[in-house]
Amino acid sequence: MSSTESEETPKAAESTTSQAVAPQKSTSTGEIARKAEHRYLSALAIYAGNTSSLEITRPTITNCPDGGHDLNVRGTTDEVKDLVSNLTQTPFEELSFLDGSAVDGNLKVRIDVKSGKTISGDTIDNHVSNSTRSPDCQVNLLALTNPNYQITKEAHKKLDVQKPLFQEIGTLIGIAPLEGLERIEDINKSQEATTNSDESAPGGNKTL
Numbered sequence: 001m002s003s004t005e006s007e008e009t010p011k012a013a014e015s016t017t018s019q020a021v022a023p024q025k026s027t028s029t030g031e032i033a034r035k036a037e038h039r040y041l042s043a044l045a046i047y048a049g050n051t052s053s054l055e056i057t058r059p060t061i062t063n064c065p066d067g068g069h070d071l072n073v074r075g076t077t078d079e080v081k082d083l084v085s086n087l088t089q090t091p092f093e094e095l096s097f098l099d100g101s102a103v104d105g106n107l108k109v110r111i112d113v114k115s116g117k118t119i120s121g122d123t124i125d126n127h128v129s130n131s132t133r134s135p136d137c138q139v140n141l142l143a144l145t146n147p148n149y150q151i152t153k154e155a156h157k158k159l160d161v162q163k164p165l166f167q168e169i170g171t172l173i174g175i176a177p178l179e180g181l182e183r184i185e186d187i188n189k190s191q192e193a194t195t196n197s198d199e200s201a202p203g204g205n206k207t208l
Contacts, residue, residue, distance in 0.1 A: 029115075036115035036145040037070050043181060044073065044083075046188045051079050053106075068112035068130035071143075080107040084139055084172065086187065087180035101138045101170030110137040111176070117146045119175065121154035128162050131173050140166075143176045151175065 041058055048054035054075035073080065081095045098107055112127065119142065131140035159175065166173040 033113070033115045037113045039145065040111070040113050040143055040181060041071060043184045043188060044071065047083065047184050048073075048075075050188075050191050051075065053079050054083065068127065069110050069134065070113045071111040072137075073109035073111065073139075074106060076105055077102045077107050080109060080139065083184075084109065084141070086183050087141065087143070087176040088174050089177070089180055089183075090174075095172065097167055097170060098138055098172060107138045108136055109139040109141065110134050111141050111143050113143045113145060114149075115145050117148050117150060119144065119149065119151045119155045121152060121158050124155045124158040124162070128158075128173065131166065131171070138170060139172045141172075141174055141176045143181065144178050145181065147178060149178060 037058070041056065044054075044056045048056050054073060057072045057074075059069050059072055073083065075083075077099055081092060081098060084090065084095060085092045101107075110131070112130065114123070123142070127140065127142050131137070134140060159173070162173055
């Protein structure tokens with residue numbers, strides 16, 4: 001073996017190893033959907049941790065048949081309405097129709113997380129169908145996570161027809177825009193800042 005070969009071989013091996021471990025960024029539809037669901041789950045879990053009753057669960061993993069039931073929220077009527085008000089940007093008082101459908105003072109929310117860009121009329125039809133098959137959920141939301149989301153005119157029209165029909169039976173069917181998720185994330189950050197400020201104040205809790 002020549003001295004030239006012995007010097008070049010380790011460099012070649014090093015280059016091959018470097019290429020083998022280079023991280024690959026996945027942009028598949030499934031991976032985008034998985035990350036969107038986890039973002040939503042994380043935001044709601046942190047929010048719930050600052051309430052007295054809210055519980056967040058994820059019935060199935062991403063892309064499993066679930067009838068549009070990606071996330072489940074359960075809690076007292078007022079705390080659920082407060083969350084839904086933030087997510088949907090609906091005034092709290094306009095959700096009073098849910099009071100009569102509460103079970104033992106609690107409401108249940110079904111959330112279908114959507115990472116795609118377009119909410120079409122067909123999307124609303126599917127949402128209505130899944131909501132009908134979820135009679136134990138008093139709130140049914142399409143949760144949008146795409147920063148460039150678009151809701152078609154047909155989708156708006158179909159939702160406008162269905163919302164009052166569901167409201168008659170004490171159920172909310174609607175859309176939680178991306179702005180709603182961002183509001184929850186802002187509330188979480190504000191709560192964290194307040195907690196940190198309280199702990200650092202004189203007489204506050206200190207970690208030993």
